[in-house]
Amino acid sequence: KQEVTQIPAALSVPEGENLVLNCSFTDSAIYNLQWFRQDPGKGLTSLLLIQSSQREQTSGRLNASLDKSSGRSTLYIAASQPGDSATYLCAVRAGTYKYIFGTGTRLKVLA
């Protein structure tokens, strides 16, 4: 059974700092992995999608890496801003069409 874990559960950093969010999954047989952002009381916004054959994806200040063999993905946020404050979720798509979500990391960037 696929399980997805995110560390840390919560993170508070000063503005401008670079930071790394971690996601680990137990079954390496995945099709892709997706990082999402969720603001309080809102739906999910897709940030980056990494296919199983890819090692990383970049979008602006965000960079996501994937190491399928070790069951890990990281989301790197450069030069963090208060507007980056949100909950970040990773999700893996495995043998069926559904996504299994991680537990999330609540990020707070202090001005």
Place this chain on the structure above:
Amino acid sequence: GAVVSQHPSWVICKSGTSVKIECRSLDFQATTMFWYRQFPKQSLMLMATSNEGSKATYEQGVEKDKFLINHASLTLSTLTVTSAHPEDSSFYICSATRTASETYGYTFGSGTRLTVV
């Protein structure tokens, strides 16, 4: 880009009544839609998978008679919470994918906050 519209964004209903939530793909045909539930400070838990024109597949522990899902067209799926009770209060989110290909990501709706009083 792919857009999924979910309506209503919030609803308050009395215990014992039924509530319908709509999920629409606005600019693409969604062969498969998913319904998730999220309790406060927890992650999303998949409730069911619906494919257009066929019965939904429910996850273990989800009551299919309580959470009725209809996916009558390629752009619309509905979730009806029947005889709602306070413990059904939660955040419900739908997602859709345009194709069965495993390389596609999913687009999520904005969610519906259900409060049963």
